[in-house]
Amino acid sequence: MSGLNWIGLRTLLAKEIGRFMKVAGQTITSPVITAVLYLVVFQQVLADRVEVYPGVDYVAFLIPGLIMMSVIQNAFANSASSLTQSKIMGNVVFILLPPLSALEIFLAFTGAAILRALLVGLVLYLVGWLFTPLPIAAPLHALTAAILAAGCLAVMGIIAGILADKFEHMAAFQNYLIMPLSFLSGVFYSVQDLPPFWAQASAFNPFFYMIDGLRHGFFGYSDAPGWLGLVVVAGFLALLSAIALTMLARGVRLRP
């Protein structure tokens, strides 16, 4: 099979972007408000008591964590809910009947989810300036970390969307996997402050590297070496992509 169906890929990408933009109140504004609420609460309770990194106040430390948490949750939610909804409503046939390859479907869903996640992250970053100055020490590192993390979760969303037959299945992924892993990976604290066992366990948690990677971009230092975070997350993305592409190419649950 030679070449990509570029028009098909572009159309599916635009359609997926159009889908979340049509309900931007739910897909962009709502997650920003949730993150800001966390910020307000933790600022009130902890700002004067905790200094995680020397010279960095707690609110400034917290904001990249909250940005990455939002990136993670929204990238996953976008591809997972789009696919699950299409399957439940039956309109997934509209992308299964045309000459779209597994790779084209994969790229379009992943691309749209990354874009939504970055938009939420960007808005949250801008809102964060209302709370504290947020200069970024290594912008390219921060952007790469955000894109790689969003990519991982977008692809996990595709896998969940393929496997889920109803919204409860998708919610189970979200509530029992994505939420705990994103919460427990250093959004609100540095893993250095954890008991030694849990600090070491974090070394095997890719979500920790996602959050830590963005912090490295913001402050220039982090719990793990900056390059290691990017490599681990890129490796995780490659593994997830191979799984998702295989599932799409074999038609798992989509072409029974």
Place this chain on the structure above:
Amino acid sequence: MPAALHIDQVSKSFGSLKALDGVSLEVAQGDFFALLGPNGAGKSTLIGCIAGLLQKDAGHIAVLGHDTVRAYRQARRHLGVVPQELVYDPFFTVEKMLRIQAGYFGCGRDSWPWIDELIEGLELGDKRESTLRALSGGMKRRVLIAQALVHRPPVVILDEPTAGVDVELRRGLWHFTRRLHDEGHTIVLTTHYLEEAESLCRNIAILDRGQVIARESTRDLLARHPYRFLEVKTGSQTLPETLQPLQVGGTQGQWELRLDKTRDDMGAVLDTLNSQAGGIRDVRTRDARLEDVFVEMTSREARR
């Protein structure tokens, strides 16, 4: 010239249920073809396998010579499928959805005039800017048909396109389908309205329990049917005993009798009615309809 559809020994099971059992069929280019069968016969499964919505367990399918697995892009570009379920995307307007669907097939802006034609042809003009969610069932059905045609496929499969639509819309849809056929499209349809299949389709295949039990021209299928029907009104309220095995309908002086063309003599039957049933008040004969053939064949299969 490759066949519009070439289906060779296709089988498909769902668990222990064998939905398709070695189905072979060929539909010629330019044909108007009916795929008939009772509920659960395997029609939609076969369409799913042709369209790539289902993976067959065995066999080969080609659309205009393009294998649906090895050359799936070409096969799908040549095929338009109207699914049976009334599915729609709630987020977009009719026009936007059609442009999106054309895009998936690799058609850019150059397909927009054709989309305008489809919108007009299917009388969707005043719904162009409506979201799919806001449309009635009949309108959604028209949009589904338009979506299947956005890429000008030479082979069009309509899976029960008139299920649940009113008489006027049904007529409109058949008129539109006839026009497509006249313009050179190969049409394959499944329907439970057998009189429509009889009047529209040149060739027919009957599927029952996953197997093809008939595949011939509509004319031959009807001619092969051994029965003729006699609707008669008699003076008496009872049917003579010798004619009772022929009765397939009616009661109390109005009877429908089924006569085997090779065995039952029409003149003798009428004589019996005249002499033993109080005389004939009214009489009408008709040849077998597709429905009679269909019921006969599928119930004969069920008896086996």
